[in-house]
Amino acid sequence: MIDYSLLSLCPVFRGIPEHETRQLLNEIHFQLKNYEKDEVVVLAGEEVKHLLIVLDGTVRGEMIDYSGKTVKIEDIEAPKPLAAAFLFGKENRFPVTVSANTKAKILAIPVPEFLKILQLNTRVLRNYLNSISSRAQFLSQKLNFLSFKTIREKVAHFLLQRAGDRFHSFELNSTQQQLADLFGVTRPSLARVLGEMQTEGLISIEKKTVTLLDKNALNQLLKNG
Amino acid sequence: MIDYSLLSLCPVFRGIPEHETRQLLNEIHFQLKNYEKDEVVVLAGEEVKHLLIVLDGTVRGEMIDYSGKTVKIEDIEAPKPLAAAFLFGKENRFPVTVSANTKAKILAIPVPEFLKILQLNTRVLRNYLNSISSRAQFLSQKLNFLSFKTIREKVAHFLLQRAGDRFHSFELNSTQQQLADLFGVTRPSLARVLGEMQTEGLISIEKKTVTLLDKNALNQLLKNG
DNA sequence: ATCATTTTGTAACAATTGATACAATTTACG
DNA sequence: CGTAAATTGTATCAATTGTTACAAAATGAT
Known part of the structure; x- marks a missing residue:
């Protein structure tokens, strides 16, 4: 059902042997969801309750402006996570509405289950910490530059x-x-x-x-x- | 030696009962370091190998400009962590030189040991994830505004x-x-x-x-x- | 209500940057 | 080497914002 070799290319599961990933996912609850083309995956403003990873197809994030019209678009391909930076923190709501560009398959891991994974596997924990820390550092640098x-x-x-x-x-x-x-x-x-x-x-x-x-x-x- | 009730006021150990914190620290290696007034704690550019938490006294972070002169100053008091945002990620080096304002006591937890804590205690993990995520979200918002x-x-x-x-x-x-x-x-x-x-x-x-x-x-x- | 203080509206001018255009120079490539 | 393309230097003018100054209005305290 899940292409584990693909998952190991995802930032969160990078560097983890296929069998280990399989084992990890066996320990937790998760969902596999299939979307048709142009189906809405999540709505902007919705609470982030799952780590979403695109396993197949591509999806697009669409900013909605204050009058309700679509503005900017960003594409996300497999095997990238969807809202990795918004799983935690004060404002854990989706900043964008996400729709499927094509038929798409998405792995949804509930946040509490993802926390379990983080505590089970040091490598996943390091991967995740590194990715959000790098993001914060990148933003910080950019902000400093704009000052x-x-x-x-x-x-x-x-x-x-x-x-x-x-x-x-x-x-x-x-x-x-x-x-x-x-x-x-x-x-x-x-x-x-x-x-x-x-x-x-x-x-x-x-x-x-x-x-x-x-x-x-x-x-x-x-x-x- | 360590004031555990003070530690529970620190963002990382927030909401954790005193005895639990004590237990956690028993499971790992750490160092307690004492600094005299004006002694250098870390140099800018040094690799971040420990989570540093100020337990007593206050320290100051000093930016060094490109010609080698001190520029800006920010004070950090007990019980705040020192470089929590720079423990992970690509550029895990101190951005500032930190010196003691007064006699100061600092708890130094090696990164691998801190990872252990994160895997042992869900609450600490959530605390830490929330704090760096909130930071990233804050920066992101600010950046968006500046755009x-x-x-x-x-x-x-x-x-x-x-x-x-x-x-x-x-x-x-x-x-x-x-x-x-x-x-x-x-x-x-x-x-x-x-x-x-x-x-x-x-x-x-x-x-x-x-x-x-x-x-x-x-x-x-x-x-x- | 009155007066001092803070906040707001507005104007004139300077400084910075953007937009556009074009010539000079450098680079890439046959 | 020679030519086309890319890059850089430069000029002019418009648009935006900063600076400074001062009056009008609102606020607060007595």
């Missing part, structure tokens, strides 16, 4: 991080456009700031090599932000 | 969220200044946008009562952002 308001600050932060403690120059392996997208600004605006920083003697750019000429001044830019 | 670039978008999002699906008006219990701080903008800029929205017939403000006159238009603002 810099001006382009100058973002660039200074980026340059200093890339150079690290020891070095004063490094190779830039992305284009200005990619950088601009990362910063959420337009390409000409980024180029303007880079140009200004060069004329001010803060940095120098030679082809793809960036050299930091005045690290203290760059740091100063961050403090006064 | 709105213009003040109009931020205001529209805020208004629609506050009103919810059903209502068209609500009481504002904060001042414009507080709202402006929340949005990360200046007070006059916020007032300007609120004024514009009123003349455009999107909202009306009467004292502290905000009424949404055109929810569809407000939603439209978010989509085209």
Whole structure:
């Protein structure tokens, strides 16, 4: 019924031998649900009572705006979990409405049963902790980055991080456009700031090599932000 | 040696009877470390190998900027954990250097031992999962909020969220200044946008009562952002 | 009710960034 | 090497927001 070799590709069960996964699932209650194309899997706002893992087919998450219309779409394929980050915490409700893109099979493990698994198997526990921790760290970094308001600050932060403690120059392996997208600004605006920083003697750019000429001044830019 | 009643006030051991906590700690290896005032507890960049819980005194986390100077300070008091969010995940290194503000006593539980506790006690597991999940959810919300670039978008999002699906008006219990701080903008800029929205017939403000006159238009603002 | 304090509305100007366009330079590839 | 494509530098103008200042309105305390 369940393709256990597929499950071991899922972030939660990664690195766990097939027979061990089979054994784990034997110890607990779970449900296998089949959905037809375009059938609704969960509604936004519904309480998250199960860990849902897509075993077959793909599903889509649709944001509903405040007037009730569909906005954004994100696809989730097998064998990915559906709401792994919302199983616990204060607001454990689905942020999106999920519908099946195709015929889909979904494994639903009730939260208390999943807790049992976490306590039975150290590897699953580590996998799960790692995945939500990584997510929190990723969000934290991104948030920290967004806290810099001006382009100058973002660039200074980026340059200093890339150079690290020891070095004063490094190779830039992305284009200005990619950088601009990362910063959420337009390409000409980024180029303007880079140009200004060069004329001010803060940095120098030679082809793809960036050299930091005045690290203290760059740091100063961050403090006064 | 350890004040177990204090430990039960710590987020990780919340709601666990004193004798149970004592029993749990008996099952594992841990260390109790004493620090003198201004002694360094951990260095930024060091790998996180233990869950650290402040049992006595207070410590401070100091960000080190790229030139090696101290920047920001955050105080952590007993009985709070030190790096609970960085025990797992890809980048499990301390983001800050931590020093003792006063004489301090710190409980250090090695990560593998903490994993044991998580598997022994469901309540501790739930506590810990809830705390890092809540953190991720909080960050996610904040990030989502910051994704709105213009003040109009931020205001529209805020208004629609506050009103919810059903209502068209609500009481504002904060001042414009507080709202402006929340949005990360200046007070006059916020007032300007609120004024514009009123003349455009999107909202009306009467004292502290905000009424949404055109929810569809407000939603439209978010989509085209 | 009156007065001091806080909050809000508004205006003028500066600073920053976005949008668009185009030339100069670099890169990739035959 | 030479040419097409991609990337970068730069300019101009519009839009948004910040800064500063001050008056109007609301609030709170006496």
